[in-house]
Amino acid sequence: MSSSQRSGPPTSARNGPLRVIGGSIRRLYTDATKLDRTQSDPVVAGRNALGLVIPLAIGGLLGHPGLGVQSAIGALQTAFADRPGPYRLRMARMLTSALAAGLTAALAAGFGHSLALSALLLAVCAFSAGLLVMFGPSAAQVGVAATGCALILGHIPERPLAAIDTGLLVFAGGVVQMLLAITAWPLRRHGPERRALAGLYRELADLAAEPIDSSVSPPLGETIAQTRAVLTGAGRDHGPSVEAYRVLLDEAVRARQDILALSAYADRLEVDGNSASAATLYDALTTAASVLARIADALAAGRTPGEREYRETLEIASGIGRSEVLGESLTERAAADRRASLVSQLRAMVQTARTGAGEGSTDEDVESAKGVRRLRDPIAVLRANLDVRSPALRYAVRLGVLVPLTDILTRVGGFDRGYWISLTILVVLRPDFGATFQRSLQRVIGTLIGLLLASVIVHYLLGDGVAPLILLVGIFFFGMRLAGPNNMGLSSICLSALVVALLSIAGIPAHTTVVDRAVATVIGGAIALLASLLFPTWERSQVADRLTELMGAYRDYLQTMVDPRATAAQRSSVRSRSRLARSNAEASLDRARSEPVNSQGILEVGGAVLANSHRLVHALTAIDATRRARDAYRDVPQFRDLVTAVLQQLHLLQGALQGEEIKEKSTLRRFQVELAAAYADLLPGVPIDRAAEYAYGATVIEATDRLVDSVDTITAVLHDAGDDLRLTTAGGDSA
Template sequence: MSVPGPEGAVDEPGTREPAWWARAARPDRPPLPRALMVRAALGMALPLFAGLLLDRLDLGVFAALGAMHATMNDRVEPTRLRAPRIAAALSASTLGMLVGAALQHHGAGALAAGLALTALAFASGAVSATGPRGSSAGMLLLVSASLGGGMALPDPWWTGAAMLPVGAALVVLLGLRYRVRPATDPRNRALADAYRALGATLADLGTPRGADSRRLLTARLNQVQDLLPHTRPGRPESDRRRRLRRMYEAALGATEAATGLLWARRKVPPEVAAFPEALARAVTGGPLPGYPAWQPGTPALKALDSALRAAAATVAGEDVRLGTAPVPPPDPWRLRARLLSPVSVRYGLRVALCIAVAEAATAGIPLSRSYWVPMTVAFVLKPDLGSVFLRAVSRAVGTVLGIAVTAVLLALTTDPWALAVAVSLCVALLPYSTAAHYGLNTAVMTPVALILVQLGGESGTSVFWPRVLDTVLASAIVLVFGYLLWPERPPHRIEPRLVDAAGALREYLASVVEERPAPVSEVWLRRSAYRALAHARQEVAQGLAEPPPAGRLAEQWVPATAALERLSGAVAAYAAQIRYGGHVPEPAEAARVFAALDHLTDAARAHRPPTGPAAGPTTPHDPARSALTRAADELDALLDRPAG
């Protein structure tokens, strides 16, 4: 059986499946984000140094806390994207700090404080479920409210919250670029990486590495899409941004053609596979490459030839017809709809239940600085950080390691200047540790939080070791009330994603075979389908990192995920057969695939993983045969349905 690999990729059949604990413990190896690390260190150090120099370290600690929250949401991207991302997170953080500080300042009792924090937890969870930005904002809303209710407050009490945006603004200013060249523009570099990934996919066609290369290509295209701002109707677009967008759209067309070749297991000449690498160099200011001389012989190869020629012309600055519609602008009602959706409401109730239990537990158990318990719950329940089980365990282990590091550091020195330098160095590691492993991230973040608390007024290591008890208690609450007893277990997370992916593929196929009254871009529908498939793969990988029975249940959905991925390639190949091979769409072919997708959707909603074989093709596809028929045969076998 095929199984997801380290990135959630589905490996070739016959590979040995690692144990769930091996997947859970294995860290990623991201590249060092040097620019982010430097900004993080300076953003933490400057407020603390200013507080020490002005004898207002209490305010410097809160400004440094705001800088850390900004660092957690910082990216290597244009300021027009960085600033709104950080502003949304810090707005929530500031609001949470004001609420928590107000409760502490007015001496709210345990019941009133618990009810207020539980209500805030519901809002935090609902916002968190709306997307990546909502996830960060929702988590910081609850984390800051917990900190505001327990940290030593400056005088007057509200100035701590006011200093959070000051530290965040410093991080934004440190990342400003006054002169951006093509070689250093994050968007150009991301686009160049996408073209390089396209070249790797072409080079790996017909090999066991092909599927993983295509998944990396999908991730690179997702990154470029996130960096490009939406076009606004009626607003002029600069020539530079328009060219960048068109180069990206050309890469999408070439990716669609490469996906069809990957499914058909057709190789291309080495000089053709190397051509996207030459385009990548041209995107970042290098010379324009010459197009290789070759003679494509099948519809899929002709589709690639046409797409690569269009990409070359677009990179050269020519105005060519790409056949892609512009990305639609974001719907202002979409966020409101997501915020009121059943998913958001359920997640809000999930977080509120865990916080209510945490508040009841801390009220009944004499804990010093009990704000650590709800703060830990907020971190563990952040919805886009992976498996809740893995996060809870990693949080406990990482906290123990982080406290040990802090204790050693404080045994060496308690000088505030030295501690300011130490905490700045720790914060510099956050951008890397966040991408590497949640446990490592916790081990790095724990000294930051404890040293900031130390600088804010606490002293000695005696108050630090109880944080282990707090963390274990919070992790146990999340495991029991947010995981074991909560109905939204891993299969229930995977199945909705598979339903979304099947629906997106249905739309993509419909755009290929059906006549539409309005122009619809097949490329953008394919993009939507692949993003949905990426989310489904991510949920499968997270489920596989959990112990049985959750891991076994997630494993049962691996064949369906792999089959949907191959179906997307079959639809791309089918589109090439229609466009370049003169194939006439047959309604019966599409009807079989639509019926199979409906059957798979019904099975997912009924929590019934398919049990049939899901063997992918092992030989090149015959171009005279319909790609859709072959895909329908595979789906029917997977779903144990009679063929035809």
């Protein structure tokens, strides 16, 4: 880096922290007013609202609204475990959540007379809830549900037998939610699987219909990961339909590679002035999009295509490129090979979709698959996170200390409904400061708005009628579920209003909860922020680690691609890990941008590395799409030398991201030129009807050119970052 570049601090630093904080507040407002439709489903929200209203209505009809409120607590907590997935998995997840909520509710009510036992129960629940984040949102929700029940019902002590009754009521409310969630199971056993695949195929059709920019992250990665989780999660069924769904997923992954490659070839041909061949490829992609859309429609509707429709769709897929012969240039030969591959994928999709779309038309074997290895061993994951450097462990310790400590202090101090302080900490506190900062402010502001809104409605408009209050609870819970888990602002407005209505049903006047809960929420949010500042996990200190993992994942991807011993399951697993690593890196950069501290240096470096890594993975995907990388690695010395050099350079990039020095330039380009020369000697004079046999060489020349360019650019970025990057990585968690 030149001396002129080092002559002064960054612009953002010269302008002081106010500009950084101002940017964080602007992003906070944007997040608070944004409704993420990908994280919400009106049908699920309506179903959960009904599940909350049912126990309240039963309690009201029996003349015991307080019992209905206790059961509604279980329904409310269990609703958050109603996530997409197979019905069997959804049932197991929701039953587990309901059981955990009911068990801790009984213990909390029974221990309520003892301050020490209540604190011990809260410490165990809160610490466990913190550790469960390492296993994903579904597991974390079970922990939050159990701790929330313990907090609320621990302030309503009961005798042992009455405490058991309370636990059973809470569990019963959760069971009601679970039954509503799986109502369609006997009729449409695989509805979630079909809908997930239909969504994937629609996005795949859109991908084929629209030009793709290779400078951005390859699309559909998140959708593929979510669909795979639905199809292969614990508790899955087995049988003809489900096996067809898994085949359709695998075919979609391979077709995505072909579509990305064909789109890149079409763009290259257009730039080179070969508009005719480019138009031919665009036409092929458009036709492919129509076939994919038909498959998506059949999956969404759950119907088996008729014989005429099936034959028509199969003929459309088979006819792609049949009468359009491409030229003899390197790009055209490679494109012809990819087009033929895509046609093969489309034919297989059409044939497989006949079984998958018409679920239930044949008897299905539901025996468990044998010999299936779990990709993530829970014991190994837990052991890896039992380290003071683990954000999950630090988060668990914070919760395990703060939740019971604040509950003890509010009990001793006689703070009316002081458990809302602990509950706010439980909901707001996150493993990193950026998320805690955003959630704290959004929850405080949302809570104040919700309290005022509901208090006015209940106190001045509805009065003491139970039926209108129950309806109001359903409306607010619908809004809360529709807002989704990522929008703490809207969720807090609805949750606060919902609590006011619930307490009114239980006999606590609406206006008496406003001030107490508002003060408790502000205090809880402030404590959560203070805890993050005293023992911070700044996301800016994690960016380099996430990028290191990304380079490692891409290195493993390339290594597995050329390994002759790698199985299909291993290749699928390494692709999934690459998508996950890319998602984690992107999310880490987004969170770092929200922190009210100066992290401009690492953000600029991280953004540049991530942008160029998109081109890197596009190149890897193009090579992988040929399904012949292992043969080339074995038979072509120049390809083997280049792959070895790229693997070594990616390893050096991992070290550079951790603060090690790196040379400004690599020798990759020399290896790529030698490889291109070796393949070019094979191509001249080859008849067009044998183009597919040698098209792999053209693909390799195209893809390795992009691969080397992207790796060299990342190398230059990290070399120029120099001391700035080393200072950032060495700084650890210091603010």
